[in-house]
Amino acid sequence: MSIQTINPFSNEVIATYSLLQPSQLEAKLQLAEQTFHMWSKRTLAQRATPMRALCEQLKHRKKTLAAIITEEMGKLHHEAIAEVEKCAWVCEHYAEHAESYLAPQTIATEAKRSYICYQPLGPLLAIMPWNYPFWQVFRALAPNLMAGNTLLLKHASNVPQCSQTIEQLVQEAGFPDGCMQSLLVNSKTANELIKDQRIRGVTLTGSEFAGRSVGSLAGQYLKKSVLELGGSDPFIVCDDADIKQAVNAAVTSRCMNAGQTCIAAKRFFVMPSVADDFIQGLIDRMQKLMIGDPSDDQTTLAPLARTDLRNDLHNQVLCALDEGAKDVIGCKIPDRDGNFYLPSLLDNVNPTMSAFQEELFGPVASVIRVKSADEAIQFANQSHYGLGASIWSKDINKAEKIAFRIEAGSCFINSFVKSHCALPFGGIKNSGYGRELGAHGIQEFTNIKTIWIQ
Known part of the structure; x- marks a missing residue:
């Protein structure tokens, strides 16, 4: 064999x-x-x-x-x-x-x-x-x-x-x-x-x-x-977050390694007062990503590792759209060679949808609009995964209180989740x-x- x-x-x-x-x-x-x-x-x-x-x-x-x-x-x-x-x-x-x-x-x-x-x-x-x-x-x-x-x-x-x-x-x-x-x-x-x-x-x-x-x-x-x-890591954007900083980190975390990362931010919980600005920021940044030859330094979004993985991801996205999610950008397989998937943004995702419950292993961001930090914590924990989480707020004391209530192996405040040689990693x-x-x-x-x- x-x-x-x-x-x-x-x-x-x-x-x-x-x-x-x-x-x-x-x-x-x-x-x-x-x-x-x-x-x-x-x-x-x-x-x-x-x-x-x-x-x-x-x-x-x-x-x-x-x-x-x-x-x-x-x-x-x-x-x-x-x-x-x-x-x-x-x-x-x-x-x-x-x-x-x-x-x-x-x-x-x-x-x-x-x-x-x-x-x-x-x-x-x-x-x-x-x-x-x-x-x-x-x-x-x-x-x-x-x-x-x-x-x-x-x-x-x-x-x-x-x-x-x-x-x-x-x-x-x-x-x-x-x-x-x-x-x-x-x-x-x-x-x-x-x-x-x-x-x-x-x-x-x-x-x-x-x-x-x-x-x-x-x-x-x-x-x-x-x-x-x-995991299906939550990324919580509070109403006092630095939106530009949060957007940059969100796109980096979600699209690094073509989104094929266990600790990538996958579910974005956003407060009402900053939701529109945050989503527009995601659109602007994700639309600038360039797919192409991964050995070319001009390329900023790589192909997925296998064709079957790309097709599975697309089927998950189609299921989310059938369930009522809104396709803001992407959500398509580009008409070209290679295992590429367009950078994609799903809005109006809720806990009943597959895009909320499943891990999307590719460059697809799911936005969940929440009314408060308490609701964000409730929804973040409404998952059978518990690997990492990130919280974005200028009020560090508030962010730490949120972090203590999140069910995850690690919580990062004003930074996306990453592994560090000196710190324990797991879920x-x-x-x-x-x-x-x-x-x-x-x-x-x-x-x-x-x-x-x-």
């Missing part, structure tokens, strides 16, 4: 890859386990040496690596460069901070001494998506390799070149063979891997459907799992569980062990 990688701009086949044979997969599993027993015994300082080398590789080769991302999944080239730079940052961050994040913690008890230590679990399976084909991998790779685990990567089927390139980078940075391995396998084989006793944990970023499948299987076999399953409700990044991220796949000395 084989998989193909297809250029989203030209829809031309880039390459064809053969899936691993059972004997090849078994060899990789054995190597991951053998390497773990050696790698986990190294000091954090010893682990940090190849991690810093990996950071430098990413910095020096960022343009070449970005070109691979752009060709394989269609990301704008300058966005792809920024993605590689962020991967270098996370490597640098954990090389610098892993020792403090994993330092034993003394706890005062009646014992002579009692403390908590963090020890690696073993080989981990990372099931990763295509939308950030380097960053999603590196935010799992950097903390877990520094913690002493080894990593087996089952990447999305449309980005095998990215997957194999990452493995090559890790090897060239000086990590021992088996620390990180790319697995070209299908979902059925990935499920079998979860059952294997050598796999000690599973981290997945993907759809809610994939999360239910992987989470239930991991639970059945008593494996620790971390799931990040997307609640159907957006998943567990955390990546920060101290919490590196501790997720460790044995948090209590030592008691009487």
Whole structure:
């Protein structure tokens, strides 16, 4: 069996890859386990040496690596460069901070001494998506390799070149063979891997459907799992917001990566006094976006990663229009080659509509007009997702009070939602569980062990 990688701009086949044979997969599993027993015994300082080398590789080769991302999944080239730079940052961050994040913690008890230590679990399976084909991998790779685990990567089927390139980078940075391995396998084989006793944990970023499948299987076999399953993030514009600032952030957040971002602002809750100005601002900014070749610096809106994803998005938009939403701009597939979708704005969306309840993974903004901050909070929480949220107001105290009432893994005030290496990242409700990044991220796949000395 084989998989193909297809250029989203030209829809031309880039390459064809053969899936691993059972004997090849078994060899990789054995190597991951053998390497773990050696790698986990190294000091954090010893682990940090190849991690810093990996950071430098990413910095020096960022343009070449970005070109691979752009060709394989269609990301704008300058966005792809920024993605590689962020991967270098996370490597640098954990090389610098892993020792403090994993330092034993003394706890005062009646014992002579009692403390908590963090020890690696073993080989981990990372099931990763295509939308950030380097960053999603590196935010799992950097903390877990520094913690002493080894990593087996089952990447999305449309980005095998990215997957194999990452493995090559890790090897060239000086990590021992088996620390990180790319697995070209299908979902059925990935499920079998979860059952294997050598796999000690599973981290997945993907759809809610994939999360239910992987989470239930991991639970059945008593494996620790971390799931990040997307979101439909609220973007609340209060009546005292800086509208120009909010509009700029709204369009950037909604249309970055062609809208294919879990933490993109997707539902825009706007107060009556600023609704018309905010919507006009969105129209003006979104109409200036230029679709085209993602490798061309003049292009500001990339194609979607696959044709089926573009068609699914359009069907969601058509459903919203049938339900009574108003198509302000866009809402069409342009008459040209490539998996493009016009930047689109839906007005008069309400909680009964599919555009309110579902995640729209593309450059489509849904505007919900609300009467008050209380109604905005009520509607924002009326979702089975809970990943991120942003609140826009010049009154920081008011904005903080709103943030505390929003059901989400993170809330940003006067900024759009983004991940930061030093801060925990993840969601609640159907957006998943567990955390990546920060101290919490590196501790997720460790044995948090209590030592008691009487």
